[in-house]
Amino acid sequence: MKKFSHIYVEEDVKNHPLTIKILSKFPKSKIVYINKYSEVFNRPNQNYLVQKKGQNLIIAKKRHDFVYKGSELCEDFGNIHFFHTSNIYNCVYDCEYCYLQGLYPSAHLVIFVNLEDYFREIDKLIERKKIYLSISYETDLLALEYLTGFTREWIEYASSRDLLLEIRTKSANFSALEDLEIPPNVIFAWTLLPQPVIDRYEKFTPSLEMRLKSIKKAISRGLRIRISIEPVMYLENFEEVYSQFVKEVFSCIPEKSVRDVNVGAFRLPKEQAKRIEKLNEASLIFCYDTVVKDEVFTYRNASDYENFVAEEVKKYVPSEKVYVFNKKEKSSLEA
Known part of the structure:
Protein backbone atom coordinates (compact mmCIF):
# COMPACT_ATOMS: atom_id res chain seq x y z
CA MET A 1 0.00 0.00 0.00
CA LYS A 2 1.26 3.47 -0.87
CA LYS A 3 2.26 5.60 2.12
CA PHE A 4 1.70 9.34 2.58
CA SER A 5 3.68 11.43 5.05
CA HIS A 6 0.92 14.06 5.05
CA ILE A 7 -2.79 13.89 4.30
CA TYR A 8 -4.60 17.19 3.79
CA VAL A 9 -8.34 17.10 4.52
CA GLU A 10 -10.91 19.75 3.66
CA GLU A 11 -13.01 20.68 6.69
CA ASP A 12 -16.20 20.18 4.67
CA VAL A 13 -15.54 16.46 4.21
CA LYS A 14 -13.70 15.52 7.40
CA ASN A 15 -16.75 13.52 8.55
CA HIS A 16 -17.60 12.01 5.17
CA PRO A 17 -17.70 8.18 5.46
CA LEU A 18 -15.06 7.74 2.75
CA THR A 19 -12.74 10.26 4.41
CA ILE A 20 -12.96 8.31 7.65
CA LYS A 21 -12.35 5.03 5.81
CA ILE A 22 -9.28 6.39 4.00
CA LEU A 23 -7.75 7.95 7.11
CA SER A 24 -8.12 4.68 9.00
CA LYS A 25 -5.69 3.10 6.54
CA PHE A 26 -2.90 5.59 7.34
CA PRO A 27 -2.56 5.87 11.13
CA LYS A 28 1.03 7.15 10.86
CA SER A 29 0.32 9.98 8.40
CA LYS A 30 0.17 13.55 9.67
CA ILE A 31 -3.36 14.91 9.14
CA VAL A 32 -3.65 18.60 8.23
CA TYR A 33 -7.09 20.22 7.98
CA ILE A 34 -7.59 22.88 5.31
CA ASN A 35 -10.46 24.98 3.94
CA LYS A 36 -9.99 24.33 0.20
CA TYR A 37 -7.79 21.80 -1.59
CA SER A 38 -6.46 24.59 -3.81
CA GLU A 39 -4.56 26.00 -0.80
CA VAL A 40 -2.16 23.08 -1.21
CA PHE A 41 -2.68 21.95 -4.79
CA ASN A 42 -2.38 25.39 -6.43
CA ARG A 43 0.53 26.78 -4.45
CA PRO A 44 3.00 28.71 -6.65
CA ASN A 45 6.47 27.44 -7.54
CA GLN A 46 5.80 23.73 -7.04
CA ASN A 47 7.91 21.17 -8.89
CA TYR A 48 5.80 18.30 -10.18
CA LEU A 49 8.67 15.84 -10.57
CA VAL A 50 10.09 16.51 -7.11
CA GLN A 51 6.65 16.16 -5.52
CA LYS A 52 6.04 12.91 -7.37
CA LYS A 53 8.89 11.35 -5.39
CA GLY A 54 7.12 12.23 -2.14
CA GLN A 55 3.50 12.32 -3.24
CA ASN A 56 0.98 13.26 -0.56
CA LEU A 57 -2.79 12.95 -0.43
CA ILE A 58 -5.50 15.62 -0.42
CA ILE A 59 -9.08 14.67 0.46
CA ALA A 60 -11.56 17.20 -0.87
CA LYS A 61 -15.07 18.05 -2.05
CA LYS A 62 -15.75 18.73 -5.72
CA ARG A 63 -18.00 21.79 -5.96
CA HIS A 64 -18.43 22.45 -9.68
CA ASP A 65 -17.36 21.30 -13.17
CA PHE A 66 -18.18 17.65 -12.58
CA VAL A 67 -18.27 16.66 -16.26
CA TYR A 68 -16.30 17.88 -19.29
CA LYS A 69 -16.66 17.50 -23.02
CA GLY A 70 -14.27 14.85 -24.32
CA SER A 71 -10.98 16.14 -25.69
CA GLU A 72 -10.31 16.09 -29.43
CA LEU A 73 -7.00 14.43 -28.58
CA CYS A 74 -8.86 11.39 -27.22
CA GLU A 75 -10.48 8.62 -29.24
CA ASP A 76 -14.29 8.84 -29.12
CA PHE A 77 -14.95 5.47 -30.81
CA GLY A 78 -17.64 7.07 -32.95
CA ASN A 79 -19.68 8.34 -30.00
CA ILE A 80 -21.19 11.78 -30.61
CA HIS A 81 -21.88 12.73 -26.99
CA PHE A 82 -18.44 12.04 -25.52
CA PHE A 83 -17.66 13.29 -22.01
CA HIS A 84 -15.14 12.62 -19.29
CA THR A 85 -15.08 13.10 -15.56
CA SER A 86 -12.57 12.59 -12.80
CA ASN A 87 -13.08 12.27 -9.09
CA ILE A 88 -9.34 11.77 -8.57
CA TYR A 89 -6.61 14.10 -9.82
CA ASN A 90 -3.18 12.60 -10.53
CA CYS A 91 -2.01 9.03 -10.47
CA VAL A 92 0.00 6.56 -8.38
CA TYR A 93 1.94 5.59 -11.50
CA ASP A 94 4.74 7.78 -12.84
CA CYS A 95 4.71 7.55 -16.64
CA GLU A 96 7.33 9.84 -18.17
CA TYR A 97 5.09 10.79 -21.10
CA CYS A 98 2.01 11.56 -18.95
CA TYR A 99 0.20 14.78 -19.80
CA LEU A 100 -0.83 15.34 -16.17
CA GLN A 101 2.61 16.77 -15.34
CA GLY A 102 1.92 19.53 -17.86
CA LEU A 103 -1.69 19.99 -16.75
CA TYR A 104 -1.51 20.32 -12.97
CA PRO A 105 0.72 22.52 -10.79
CA SER A 106 1.04 19.76 -8.18
CA ALA A 107 1.76 16.02 -8.20
CA HIS A 108 -0.19 15.37 -5.02
CA LEU A 109 -3.11 12.98 -5.27
CA VAL A 110 -6.53 14.63 -4.87
CA ILE A 111 -9.51 12.42 -4.01
CA PHE A 112 -12.93 14.05 -4.25
CA VAL A 113 -14.99 11.92 -1.90
CA ASN A 114 -18.44 13.30 -2.79
CA LEU A 115 -19.14 10.82 -5.58
CA GLU A 116 -22.87 11.18 -4.91
CA ASP A 117 -22.72 14.74 -6.31
CA TYR A 118 -21.09 13.48 -9.50
CA PHE A 119 -23.93 11.02 -9.93
CA LEU A 142 -8.72 0.57 -10.64
CA ALA A 143 -5.18 0.95 -9.27
CA LEU A 144 -6.67 2.92 -6.35
CA GLU A 145 -9.64 0.64 -5.76
CA TYR A 146 -8.19 -0.58 -2.44
CA LEU A 147 -8.29 3.01 -1.21
CA THR A 148 -11.55 4.41 -2.57
CA GLY A 149 -13.84 1.68 -3.91
CA PHE A 150 -14.82 4.15 -6.66
CA THR A 151 -14.66 1.68 -9.56
CA ARG A 152 -17.20 -0.55 -7.86
CA GLU A 153 -19.49 2.43 -7.17
CA TRP A 154 -19.29 3.66 -10.77
CA ILE A 155 -20.18 0.19 -12.07
CA GLU A 156 -23.14 -0.10 -9.71
CA TYR A 157 -24.29 3.37 -10.78
CA ALA A 158 -23.98 2.55 -14.50
CA SER A 159 -25.93 -0.67 -14.11
CA SER A 160 -29.17 1.31 -13.76
CA ARG A 161 -28.40 4.16 -16.17
CA ASP A 162 -28.66 4.65 -19.93
CA LEU A 163 -25.05 5.58 -20.64
CA LEU A 164 -21.86 3.95 -21.88
CA LEU A 165 -19.09 3.99 -19.28
CA GLU A 166 -15.39 3.43 -20.03
CA ILE A 167 -12.91 2.48 -17.30
CA ARG A 168 -9.37 2.75 -18.61
CA THR A 169 -6.51 1.17 -16.66
CA LYS A 170 -2.93 -0.06 -16.66
CA SER A 171 -3.48 -1.96 -13.43
CA ALA A 172 -3.52 -5.69 -12.77
CA ASN A 173 -6.23 -5.32 -10.16
CA PHE A 174 -9.35 -6.74 -11.80
CA SER A 175 -9.52 -9.32 -9.00
CA ALA A 176 -10.83 -6.51 -6.76
CA LEU A 177 -14.06 -6.66 -8.78
CA GLU A 178 -14.37 -10.39 -9.38
CA ASP A 179 -17.46 -10.70 -7.19
CA LEU A 180 -19.26 -7.91 -9.04
CA GLU A 181 -21.71 -8.32 -11.90
CA ILE A 182 -20.40 -6.11 -14.74
CA PRO A 183 -23.25 -4.75 -16.90
CA PRO A 184 -22.85 -4.63 -20.72
CA ASN A 185 -22.73 -0.81 -20.78
CA VAL A 186 -19.44 -0.79 -18.83
CA ILE A 187 -16.28 -1.06 -20.95
CA PHE A 188 -12.97 -2.07 -19.41
CA ALA A 189 -10.11 -0.68 -21.49
CA TRP A 190 -6.56 -1.85 -20.79
CA THR A 191 -3.65 0.28 -21.96
CA LEU A 192 -1.02 -2.10 -23.31
CA LEU A 193 2.44 -1.32 -24.67
CA PRO A 194 5.55 -3.42 -25.35
CA GLN A 195 7.56 -4.35 -22.27
CA PRO A 196 10.61 -2.32 -23.46
CA VAL A 197 8.36 0.77 -23.58
CA ILE A 198 6.94 -0.02 -20.14
CA ASP A 199 10.48 -0.42 -18.78
CA ARG A 200 11.60 2.88 -20.28
CA TYR A 201 8.62 5.15 -19.68
CA GLU A 202 6.02 3.64 -17.31
CA LYS A 203 7.50 3.71 -13.83
CA PHE A 204 5.65 1.75 -11.13
CA THR A 205 3.14 0.21 -13.55
CA PRO A 206 2.43 -3.53 -13.78
CA SER A 207 4.32 -5.48 -16.43
CA LEU A 208 2.69 -6.44 -19.71
CA GLU A 209 2.46 -10.02 -18.43
CA MET A 210 0.59 -8.93 -15.30
CA ARG A 211 -1.84 -6.79 -17.30
CA LEU A 212 -2.55 -9.69 -19.64
CA LYS A 213 -3.26 -11.95 -16.67
CA SER A 214 -5.73 -9.39 -15.35
CA ILE A 215 -7.40 -9.21 -18.77
CA LYS A 216 -7.75 -12.99 -18.77
CA LYS A 217 -9.61 -12.77 -15.46
CA ALA A 218 -11.99 -10.23 -16.98
CA ILE A 219 -12.52 -12.38 -20.06
CA SER A 220 -13.22 -15.42 -17.89
CA ARG A 221 -16.15 -13.42 -16.49
CA GLY A 222 -17.53 -13.01 -20.00
CA LEU A 223 -16.35 -9.44 -20.58
CA ARG A 224 -15.43 -8.17 -24.03
CA ILE A 225 -12.55 -5.81 -23.40
CA ARG A 226 -11.07 -2.82 -25.15
CA ILE A 227 -7.35 -2.73 -25.89
CA SER A 228 -5.75 0.70 -26.01
CA ILE A 229 -2.33 0.75 -27.65
CA GLU A 230 -1.36 4.28 -26.81
CA PRO A 231 0.67 6.27 -26.62
CA VAL A 232 2.67 4.47 -29.28
CA MET A 233 6.21 5.46 -28.31
CA TYR A 234 9.08 5.32 -30.75
CA LEU A 235 12.16 3.34 -29.82
CA GLU A 236 14.98 1.55 -31.59
CA ASN A 237 13.93 -1.58 -33.53
CA PHE A 238 10.42 -0.15 -33.55
CA GLU A 239 8.86 -2.55 -36.05
CA GLU A 240 10.39 -5.65 -34.48
CA VAL A 241 9.39 -4.62 -30.95
CA TYR A 242 5.79 -3.72 -31.80
CA SER A 243 5.26 -6.68 -34.11
CA GLN A 244 6.37 -9.08 -31.36
CA PHE A 245 4.25 -7.21 -28.82
CA VAL A 246 1.06 -7.47 -30.89
CA LYS A 247 1.72 -11.16 -31.46
CA GLU A 248 2.15 -11.71 -27.70
CA VAL A 249 -1.06 -9.85 -26.86
CA PHE A 250 -3.24 -11.77 -29.30
CA SER A 251 -1.73 -15.12 -28.42
CA CYS A 252 -3.28 -14.50 -24.98
CA ILE A 253 -6.53 -12.76 -25.90
CA PRO A 254 -9.01 -14.38 -28.31
CA GLU A 255 -10.45 -12.07 -30.95
CA LYS A 256 -14.03 -12.85 -29.89
CA SER A 257 -13.25 -11.34 -26.46
CA VAL A 258 -12.04 -8.05 -27.97
CA ARG A 259 -14.64 -5.31 -28.26
CA ASP A 260 -12.27 -3.02 -30.17
CA VAL A 261 -8.69 -1.74 -30.30
CA ASN A 262 -7.49 1.84 -30.53
CA VAL A 263 -4.04 2.88 -31.69
CA GLY A 264 -2.66 6.37 -31.13
CA ALA A 265 0.83 7.83 -31.23
CA PHE A 266 2.33 9.91 -28.42
CA ARG A 267 0.78 13.38 -28.52
CA LEU A 268 0.35 16.35 -26.20
CA PRO A 269 -1.16 19.82 -26.41
CA LYS A 270 1.69 22.17 -27.32
CA GLU A 271 1.59 24.17 -24.08
CA GLN A 272 1.63 21.04 -21.91
CA ALA A 273 4.61 19.73 -23.86
CA LYS A 274 6.45 22.99 -23.19
CA ARG A 275 5.84 22.71 -19.47
CA ILE A 276 6.93 19.08 -19.38
CA GLU A 277 10.11 19.83 -21.33
CA LYS A 278 10.92 22.63 -18.90
CA LEU A 279 10.52 20.17 -16.02
CA ASN A 280 12.56 17.40 -17.63
CA GLU A 281 14.40 18.56 -20.73
CA ALA A 282 16.63 15.45 -20.71
CA SER A 283 13.63 13.14 -21.09
CA LEU A 284 13.83 10.65 -23.93
CA ILE A 285 10.39 11.74 -25.12
CA PHE A 286 12.06 14.88 -26.51
CA CYS A 287 15.03 13.08 -28.08
CA TYR A 288 13.32 11.87 -31.25
CA ASP A 289 12.08 13.73 -34.32
CA THR A 290 9.01 15.67 -33.19
CA VAL A 291 6.82 18.41 -34.62
CA VAL A 292 4.04 20.79 -33.55
CA LYS A 293 1.04 20.54 -35.86
CA ASP A 294 -2.30 22.23 -35.20
CA GLU A 295 -1.16 23.06 -31.64
CA VAL A 296 -0.34 19.38 -30.97
CA PHE A 297 3.16 18.13 -30.13
CA THR A 298 3.82 14.67 -31.58
CA TYR A 299 6.28 12.60 -33.61
CA ARG A 300 6.95 13.84 -37.13
CA ASN A 301 6.17 10.32 -38.37
CA ALA A 302 3.29 9.69 -35.95
CA SER A 303 0.89 8.46 -38.63
CA ASP A 304 3.50 5.99 -39.93
CA TYR A 305 3.98 4.53 -36.45
CA GLU A 306 0.23 4.29 -35.89
CA ASN A 307 -0.40 2.70 -39.27
CA PHE A 308 2.31 0.09 -38.75
CA VAL A 309 0.90 -0.96 -35.38
CA ALA A 310 -2.67 -0.93 -36.71
CA GLU A 311 -1.73 -3.20 -39.62
CA GLU A 312 -0.10 -5.61 -37.18
CA VAL A 313 -3.27 -5.63 -35.07
CA LYS A 314 -5.41 -6.30 -38.15
CA LYS A 315 -3.61 -9.62 -38.60
CA TYR A 316 -5.57 -10.77 -35.53
CA VAL A 317 -8.61 -8.48 -35.32
CA PRO A 318 -11.08 -7.42 -38.06
CA SER A 319 -10.32 -3.94 -39.41
CA GLU A 320 -13.74 -2.61 -38.37
CA LYS A 321 -12.73 -3.14 -34.74
CA VAL A 322 -9.53 -1.08 -35.09
CA TYR A 323 -9.57 2.69 -34.46
CA VAL A 324 -6.52 4.72 -35.53
CA PHE A 325 -6.18 8.24 -34.14
CA ASN A 326 -4.75 9.93 -37.24
CA LYS A 327 -7.39 8.27 -39.41
CA LYS A 328 -10.05 9.86 -37.19
CA GLU A 329 -8.32 13.22 -37.53
CA LYS A 330 -8.24 13.01 -41.33
CA SER A 331 -11.89 11.95 -41.50
CA SER A 332 -13.02 14.94 -39.45
CA LEU A 333 -11.00 17.32 -41.63
CA GLU A 334 -12.51 15.87 -44.80
CA ALA A 335 -16.01 16.20 -43.37
Missing part, protein backbone atom coordinates in the same frame (compact mmCIF):
# COMPACT_ATOMS: atom_id res chain seq x y z
CA ARG A 120 -26.53 13.76 -9.50
CA GLU A 121 -24.90 15.93 -12.17
CA ILE A 122 -24.58 13.05 -14.62
CA ASP A 123 -28.22 12.10 -14.03
CA LYS A 124 -29.18 15.59 -15.22
CA LEU A 125 -27.05 15.15 -18.33
CA ILE A 126 -28.44 11.77 -19.33
CA GLU A 127 -32.01 13.03 -19.01
CA ARG A 128 -31.34 14.87 -22.29
CA LYS A 129 -29.14 12.41 -24.21
CA LYS A 130 -27.31 9.12 -24.02
CA ILE A 131 -23.64 9.78 -23.34
CA TYR A 132 -20.31 8.02 -23.59
CA LEU A 133 -18.44 8.77 -20.37
CA SER A 134 -14.81 8.03 -19.62
CA ILE A 135 -14.02 8.15 -15.91
CA SER A 136 -10.30 7.44 -15.67
CA TYR A 137 -8.29 9.75 -17.93
CA GLU A 138 -6.76 11.75 -15.07
CA THR A 139 -5.94 8.84 -12.79
CA ASP A 140 -6.09 5.05 -12.73
CA LEU A 141 -9.22 4.31 -10.72
